[in-house]
Amino acid sequence: MSEPQVPLLSVRGVSKRFGGVRALVDVDVDVREHEVLAVVGDNGAGKSTLAGVLAGAHRPDAGEVLLEGRSVVLDSPAAARALGIAAVFQELALVDDLDVVENLFLGHETLRGPLLDEVAMEREAWRLLDQLAASVPSVRDPVRTLSGGQRQVVAVARALLGSPRVVVLDEPTASLGVRQTAQVLNLIVRLRERGHAVVLVSHQAGDLQAVADRIVVLRLGRVHDVFDGDASYEDLLAAMTGAVRPGARRETRPDIRGVRR
Amino acid sequence: MSATGQPGAGLPGAVWQRVRGGSSLLPIVAALAAVWIVLGAVNPAFLAPENLVNLTLQSAPVGVIALGVVLVLLVGQIDLSVGSLSGLAAAVVAVGSVTLGWPVALAILAALACGVVVGLGYGLLSTRLGLPSFVFTLAGLLFLAGVQLRVLGPLGSINLPFESWFVRSVQQGFLPTGVAWALVAVVVVTSAVVQVTARARRRRADLPAASVGQVLVRTGGLAAVLSVIVAYLGAARGIGYSVVLFAGLVVVADVLLRRTRWGRSVRAVGGDRRAATLAGVPVRSTVVLCFVACSTLAALGGVLAAGRLGAANQGTGGADTYLVAIAAAVIGGTSLFGGRGSAWSAVLGVLVIQSIANGLTLMNVDQAARYMVTGAVLLLAIIIDMLVRKRREV
Incomplete structure (x- = not known):
């Protein structure tokens, strides 16, 4: 297995507090190109905070974020986007009353003179959704009429506008049924095939084994463990909950910050 | 074919949907x-x-x-x-x-x-x-x-x-009568031009577009409504x-x-x-x-x-x-x-x-x-x- 010299996106020694709660403590994580990095953990383990730090929604109290080895400041989702890091948050941030095209381009609409270029936007919307092999009945339906999976697809498609290098997905399958979950997981595989680095945050460890190349386990705000994508469910569960499983196979020792040697 | 705005048969259904949806x-x-x-x-x-x-x-x-x-x-x-x-x-x-x-x-x-x-x-x-x-x-x-x-x-x-x-x-x-009618003509023609160019662009982009019939009905409807208003109010x-x-x-x-x-x-x-x-x-x-x-x-x-x-x-x-x-x-x-x-x-x-x-x-x-x-x-x-x-x- 070849090791890329510099990870695409890394956090080094990142800590984040919310009042008295230590959401992240001295966390190191690397995200590489062509890789699906899963971040798992129990509720309150700090997963969403980590996603927020990567996506520019939270500023870390300590530590730094590196993009291709260079320190960057992500002080807003827009700043992260400008650097090629797009995020889909748990709340999808879709406006129910707007249709699919309107949602996809919200905040950065294509213009033709002073007016909106609906034709260009609608065509681009179909192109994106086709790439994702998404089954959305019509791009002119308000998103409130779509199913949970379709809404997720729209949110992911919006993140992909402008071809970001890193896509951060926060709990994309949390509210979905079995079939829709499979759809979203397929989507993630397709993202990796297209060369995006994907950070997938979830607490549904089982789902992730299907798509993850590496799995970072957070516990109480710390990186507890890093597994290969083929780690067993029992190992993950043990690492997430802190239960001890004798003879557990570990890729790394937990105390060396998850950096693979 | 996509399901967007099915022309013809789907039209009354689409209208009903918009009415129900409040738009x-x-x-x-x-x-x-x-x-x-x-x-x-x-x-x-x-x-x-x-x-x-x-x-x-x-x-x-x-x-x-x-x-x-x-x-x-x-x-x-x-x-x-x-x-x-x-x-x-x-x-x-x-x-x-x-x-x-x-x-x-x-x-x-x-x-x-x-x-x-x-x-x-x-x-x-x-x-x-x-x-x-x-x-x-x-x-x-x-x-x-x-x-x-x-x-x-x-x-x-x-x-x-x-x-x-x-x-x-x-x-x-x-408004003088002549000006009112000229205004009606300008509005109707502008609307028709906008619709026809939009239709042409959408067809070129391979997107569902309004049929010629729809454009004619809309333009004719607009012309009729404006004409009735101008003629009726013009009687006073x-x-x-x-x-x-x-x-x-x-x-x-x-x-x-x-x-x-x-x-x-x-x-x-x-x-x-x-x-x-x-x-x-x-x-x-x-x-x-x-x-x-x-x-x-x-x-x-x-x-x-x-x-x-x-x-x-x-x-x-x-x-x-x-x-x-x-x-x-x-x-x-x-x-x-x-x-x-x-x-x-x-x-x-x-x-x-x-x-x-x-x-x-x-x-x-x-x-x-x-x-x-x-x-x-x-x-x-x-x-x-x-x-x-x-x-x-x-």
Whole structure:
């Protein structure tokens, strides 16, 4: 297995507090190109905070974020986007009353003179959704009429506008049924095939084994463990909950910050 | 083939869907037709051209105010002070042009500037301090009413000179017949050109496009409606300048709301403010601009009211003006909950309310009954708004 010299996106020694709660403590994580990095953990383990730090929604109290080895400041989702890091948050941030095209381009609409270029936007919307092999009945339906999976697809498609290098997905399958979950997981595989680095945050460890190349386990705000994508469910569960499983196979020792040697 | 706007067979279904989803003006057009049929049946004088001309002239000032209310409602806010502000604007025009001897145009500009300043203040209170607009515009209602009384001074009423161009054009200015027909032709041709080019672009982009039949039906319908209006009102005095101004403002607002980035931001902020923020929509400036537009239109409505009355007094913009304007926006189909509505709802809502008021007056029904009927219609509109919203949440 070849090791890329510099990870695409890394956090080094990142800590984040919310009042008295230590959401992240001295966390190191690397995200590489062509890789699906899963971040798992129990509720309150700090997963969403980590996603927020990567996506520019939270500023870390300590530590730094590196993009291709260079320190960057992500002080807003827009700043992260400008650097090629797009995020889909748990709340999808879709406006129910707007249709699919309107949602996809919200905040950065294509213009033709002073007016909106609906034709260009609608065509681009179909192109994106086709790439994702998404089954959305019509791009002119308000998103409130779509199913949970379709809404997720729209949110992911919006993140992909402008071809970001890193896509951060926060709990994309949390509210979905079995079939829709499979759809979203397929989507993630397709993202990796297209060369995006994907950070997938979830607490549904089982789902992730299907798509993850590496799995970072957070516990109480710390990186507890890093597994290969083929780690067993029992190992993950043990690492997430802190239960001890004798003879557990570990890729790394937990105390060396998850950096693979 | 995609499911977008199936032409032909799917058309009635699509229309029905839009009606159910609350994004169609059809129900309110039907309601207006019903009101007219009933009032006309009870008293044929209601449908006489001269009375309908009166109706349009009555509707224009409050319609302009209602258009502003539509904008703040769309962005999920409200402005209760539009009546007081319109009264203040009327007072400024009268005091400026009569007492202080300014040119009328300057006095009108000063009145509109009051609107801009008030709107900016509201926008900052809303976006910087996060105050609920219901509360601070209620404060504004009282405050501005006080300012209006102070500006008018001890007389409490100032007459505008009848010979001023402003009063003459608002009271007696009507489009010459030839100009009215030319305007109809321009509007119809523009609409047709826009539709045909849009159709051509969509077909070239391989997107579903309106059929030739649909374009013909729409263009023909528009031409028929405008022609009937011009011909029927033309049988009396015709179309007043203030009415033309109101219609022009509505068309501009409609294009801004549906075809520009700003309009999309307005609907997004009103629909889901948090989502809009996360998507990178400039929420604050969008909200501030809506307050400014609303206040400025309210001031313009007051200016038109002063011109129509030929005077400004303590009652201008008072009493039920703000309630009529807000009720008109809601009856016209703009949601009190934000994100949903159309510039045209100002026109249709105002016509419904003023038709009822006008028709009941013709029937010698007293003010008490008019209030009650208007209140009942408003209640009905809010219930429909609520039901549509609930269904959409399922």
